[in-house]
Amino acid sequence: MPAPARPEGHSRVGAQARAAAARILAKIARGHIETEAIFAEVHPDRCSGCRMCNEVCPYSAITYAEAERRSQVVSALCKGCGTCVATCPAAAIEGRHFTDAQIYAQIRGVLQWDSSHASSASCATGAPTPAPISPAPAG
Numbered sequence: 001m002p003a004p005a006r007p008e009g010h011s012r013v014g015a016q017a018r019a020a021a022a023r024i025l026a027k028i029a030r031g032h033i034e035t036e037a038i039f040a041e042v043h044p045d046r047c048s049g050c051r052m053c054n055e056v057c058p059y060s061a062i063t064y065a066e067a068e069r070r071s072q073v074v075s076a077l078c079k080g081c082g083t084c085v086a087t088c089p090a091a092a093i094e095g096r097h098f099t100d101a102q103i104y105a106q107i108r109g110v111l112q113w114d115s116s117h118a119s120s121a122s123c124a125t126g127a128p129t130p131a132p133i134s135p136a137p138a139g
């Protein structure tokens, strides 16, 4: 009885899997694994221990410390996706190197650049000049 035909693309998928395994083995052979510098951090003084962040993390990177009644991020597991940052009702989590203040500063910078170029664009299009930008929120 002939062997069943392999699905189309089988060899390509197998080659990709072997390449991925080789890359992982190369990292393990180095004796250490580099992780992203961007990861979330819990401010313990603001954390109420509600555990909402524990539920939403897609990488199971947040643990709950029963003794302190606070959540903690395991930085080696965190991928910096920001889901917990957006979820926390107490604003107790921030992305390291990606704080709220830094994000607001980037938004302000983009909007100011846009405003400074809007006057010349208005001449061409007749569109109204954008309203002035509000000051950044504290924090």
Ligand code: SF4
Binding pocket: 042, 046, 047, 048, 049, 050, 051, 052, 053, 054, 070, 071, 087, 088, 089, 090, 091, 092, 093
């Ligand atoms: S969601 Fe915020 S307040 Fe709740 S446990 Fe997590 S860090 Fe603490």
Ligand code: SF4
Binding pocket: 039, 040, 056, 057, 058, 059, 060, 061, 062, 073, 077, 078, 079, 080, 081, 082, 083, 084, 085
């Ligand atoms: S940033 Fe994403 S991966 Fe990191 S702890 Fe929060 S939800 Fe998990």
